Amino acid sequence: xxxxxxxNHHVILSEAASLELGCNYSYxxxxxxxxxxxxxxxxxxxxxxxxSGDPLVKGIKGFEAEFIKSKFSFNLRxxxxxxxxxxEYFCAVHQAGTALIFGKxxxxxxxx
Amino acid sequence: xAGVTQTPKFQVxxxxxxxxxxxxxxxxHNSMYxxxxxxxxxxxxxxxxxxxxxxxxxxxxxxxxxxxxNKREFSLRLESAAPSQTSVYFCASSELSARGxxxxxxxxxxxxxxx
Numbered sequence: 001x002x003x004x005x006x007x008n009h010h011v012i013l014s015e016a017a018s019l020e021l022g023c024n025y026s027y028x029x030x031x032x033x034x035x036x037x038x039x040x041x042x043x044x045x046x047x048x049x050x051x052s053g054d055p056l057v058k059g060i061k062g063f064e065a066e067f068i069k070s071k072f073s074f075n076l077r078x079x080x081x082x083x084x085x086x087x088e089y090f091c092a093v094h095q096a097g098t099a100l101i102f103g104k105x106x107x108x109x110x111x112x
Numbered sequence: 113x114a115g116v117t118q119t120p121k122f123q124v125x126x127x128x129x130x131x132x133x134x135x136x137x138x139x140x141h142n143s144m145y146x147x148x149x150x151x152x153x154x155x156x157x158x159x160x161x162x163x164x165x166x167x168x169x170x171x172x173x174x175x176x177x178x179x180x181x182n183k184r185e186f187s188l189r190l191e192s193a194a195p196s197q198t199s200v201y202f203c204a205s206s207e208l209s210a211r212g213x214x215x216x217x218x219x220x221x222x223x224x225x226x227x
Contacts, residue, residue: 032214034215042220043221044218045218046215046217099157099160100145100214104154105154
């Protein structure tokens, strides 16, 4: 079955630390990739997306993600996190003809 | 634009009761979705509607029914609520982009507790 794996369940960082959240998927063909963020008590919002072209995509709030096709990965990065980045982060993968599949999410806690 | 709206925001049901969660979008999207979110489980697709007049089962459809009332509205019905259906329910909508991407827009969620 198709799946999306997020390696870290809960990440705890201090402000200004660098962030990398892992995401791997199991599909072999062309995929569209997304990272969504859910701030406490809020709904999911799109952070960034990759459809094609430059494998390094930049999103809102200083986040970026790199698509590495050979590793089936789409890791999320931010050079310096802020307290306001505390949220749950979801990786999602879409392949033509299928529904969007979400990973189980990574909770990020940033201490000030 | 309001985007995707859901009602109600909160609901408490007793086991065996029924209810309908409402969802509407004003972005003229063809596709709409219902997910449930449970701790440690991420988002799981219950049902989706690729276009007006069609509905399909997702990963966890048991105990639920849906109606795509028109292009704007997509409702989720629990006919006989069970404690296992305690969850946060999100509605989403999307339109396939020219590149084939399926970016979804989410509603604020309905927090349902079944006692």
